[in-house]
Amino acid sequence: MRMAFFLALLFSGLLVCEVSFLWTWNNWIAAIPLLTIAGILVMQRIGIVEGAAWFFVLGIIRLDIISIVIAFIGPVLLVKLFSARSLYALLGLGLVAFGFGIVTLGVTHELVTWLKDSTVWKMSYSTLFVQEVLLVPGLFCGSNLVRWFERTIWSRIALKPLS
Amino acid sequence: MPRAWYFTEKTKKIAQRLAVFFGTLAVLWFLSTISWFAPAIHAVRSTVYAVSSVTAQTFSRIFASEESIARQRDLCLSQLAEQSSRAATLTASADEVEEWRQLLGYENRITREGIAARIISRGTAASSIVVIDRGSHDGVQVGAAVIVNNGLLIGSITKVGEFQSTVRLIEDRQSVIPAAILGQQRTIGLITGNEGAVVSMNYIPQDAGIVLGDSVVTSGLGGKIPEGLFLGIVTAVTTEQNAPFVVATVTPVHDSRDFTAVLVLSYAEIAPL
Numbered sequence: 001m002r003m004a005f006f007l008a009l010l011f012s013g014l015l016v017c018e019v020s021f022l023w024t025w026n027n028w029i030a031a032i033p034l035l036t037i038a039g040i041l042v043m044q045r046i047g048i049v050e051g052a053a054w055f056f057v058l059g060i061i062r063l064d065i066i067s068i069v070i071a072f073i074g075p076v077l078l079v080k081l082f083s084a085r086s087l088y089a090l091l092g093l094g095l096v097a098f099g100f101g102i103v104t105l106g107v108t109h110e111l112v113t114w115l116k117d118s119t120v121w122k123m124s125y126s127t128l129f130v131q132e133v134l135l136v137p138g139l140f141c142g143s144n145l146v147r148w149f150e151r152t153i154w155s156r157i158a159l160k161p162l163s
Numbered sequence: 164m165p166r167a168w169y170f171t172e173k174t175k176k177i178a179q180r181l182a183v184f185f186g187t188l189a190v191l192w193f194l195s196t197i198s199w200f201a202p203a204i205h206a207v208r209s210t211v212y213a214v215s216s217v218t219a220q221t222f223s224r225i226f227a228s229e230e231s232i233a234r235q236r237d238l239c240l241s242q243l244a245e246q247s248s249r250a251a252t253l254t255a256s257a258d259e260v261e262e263w264r265q266l267l268g269y270e271n272r273i274t275r276e277g278i279a280a281r282i283i284s285r286g287t288a289a290s291s292i293v294v295i296d297r298g299s300h301d302g303v304q305v306g307a308a309v310i311v312n313n314g315l316l317i318g319s320i321t322k323v324g325e326f327q328s329t330v331r332l333i334e335d336r337q338s339v340i341p342a343a344i345l346g347q348q349r350t351i352g353l354i355t356g357n358e359g360a361v362v363s364m365n366y367i368p369q370d371a372g373i374v375l376g377d378s379v380v381t382s383g384l385g386g387k388i389p390e391g392l393f394l395g396i397v398t399a400v401t402t403e404q405n406a407p408f409v410v411a412t413v414t415p416v417h418d419s420r421d422f423t424a425v426l427v428l429s430y431a432e433i434a435p436l
Contacts, residue, residue, distance in 0.1 A: 004180040008187030020208045021215040049177050053184050 037138040066101030291335035306387035341384040
């Protein structure tokens, strides 16, 4: 219960950080998928349900197909393919789920004919691949941060993983 | 009897967790819409944004390469040139709008029909003529008065083409405009050009009693140029002994080179007696 409340606050805080902080940078830093990284960490380290809810809310807020896809495909990947709680499993989960989202988005845009020649789509396509690459260092740093958090502060404030 | 899957303890816990997660987000969203809480959220976001802007600027200054700085400088210079060009265009447009506005205001006060025209060509300094973009097709007549601003005469039409006309400015040597000095008494004469900044008013009787600073307007004689169009003020009076007339130097209050928009005042044709 307390964890869910904490995650909601974390989600809001990271959303503010991403929109108001990262997006004001006009280079690759603006492309860092902060909420996606955090969501994948939540899905692996805290709980499948919380992770799925995280991506579902993210997809609804941004009207983002990729987040919605991750919300559905992430739990399946986590249970069937990347069930280990290792760094490699985390990276695999993040890259495959995000890649699956990109492919789904591409197929959707191919099916919707009026979006095929859209300049916005071409721009976002390159940004998405940059984000896919940025997932690797992001998940690596995030994983270490969460492990440190679990060892130190986590137990003191009694925020124990529920799943 | 086995319990349904949605009644198990695990399902209940999951439902509780989801309810807390979504409920907290919903409460936060609801709070952001309340007038007394929204400023607090806005303050947090603007603070984060300010921190980000300062950090981003600092980083870009520290790590920007010379090539990047040169590129930014070139960009700034090109933008400056573009803005300067745009500002000049806007200033010119504003001046023109003001000219048209004053002409329109004057046209509304007179009974004659005015034909709005634009100066499209200027003659050499020796000729003092300009060409406007209206001609007989638009109703321009030879001898019609050409005014600017709020009723200031700058010349008269000397030649009319189908779509353009030639205007002889009052400073042209061949220009002759019937005029009157509004002094203690109304004194009539003829304004002729001197190819300079001032014009001369001739055929003024010796006993006219002209005072420096008197206003000079058109007299309306001849019928083509209406009465009362302002020409300038008397700045000097030249008197020669034994001459029947005195010559007044009149300084126009305008410079025709400052204007691009003019109004041609049509007149009614008078049948010869």
